[in-house]
Amino acid sequence: MGRRDRRRGRTPKQPRRRVPRDWERPGAILKGPPITLTCECGVKRELAYGERWQCESCGRNWDTTRIPAEQYQRIRKLSLRYRVTPVIFGAIITAIGIAFTFTNNVVGVFFLLPFALSSWFVFLRPLHRKRYRAAIQGLPRWELRAD
Numbered sequence: 001m002g003r004r005d006r007r008r009g010r011t012p013k014q015p016r017r018r019v020p021r022d023w024e025r026p027g028a029i030l031k032g033p034p035i036t037l038t039c040e041c042g043v044k045r046e047l048a049y050g051e052r053w054q055c056e057s058c059g060r061n062w063d064t065t066r067i068p069a070e071q072y073q074r075i076r077k078l079s080l081r082y083r084v085t086p087v088i089f090g091a092i093i094t095a096i097g098i099a100f101t102f103t104n105n106v107v108g109v110f111f112l113l114p115f116a117l118s119s120w121f122v123f124l125r126p127l128h129r130k131r132y133r134a135a136i137q138g139l140p141r142w143e144l145r146a147d
Helices: 003-008 069-102 106-137
Strands: 035-038 044-047 052-054 061-063
Touching: 069 106
Parallel strands: none
Antiparallel strands: 035 044, 052 061
C-alpha cells in the first residue's frame, strides 16, 4: 500500500487465493486414477479410491471401497509405470543437453532437442500408447450398486 492510498483511507486489497484443481491435490498422482461413477439418474462423478458419494439429484449413496483393493492396486501400479516413462525420457534428454552445454557444444543442443522431440512424437509416443492400451485391456471393470 502506497502513501497515496493511506491518505485516502483505502484498505489494502486481499490477495486472491488460487483454487487448486483436482489433479493438483497432494498425493493425487500417487493415489491412482480416479474412479468414474455414473448414477442411475445420469449424474457422473470421479472419486478417489475409498471415497463415498451421495448423488445430489436422487440421493443414492455410492462407496468405492467395494472395489477389491488388490485389483485397484494393480491398476494404480500400471498407471504409475506408464506415467513415469515419458518423465524418464525427458530427464535423459535434459541430462544430455546439460552435458552438451558444459562441454561447450551448444550447437549439439540445437540438434538434440528437435531430434528428441521428433523421435518421441513420431516413434516412441505411439508405441508407448499402444502398449498402454494393450495393458489396460486386461484390467477388470466393476459394476457398483448404490447402497
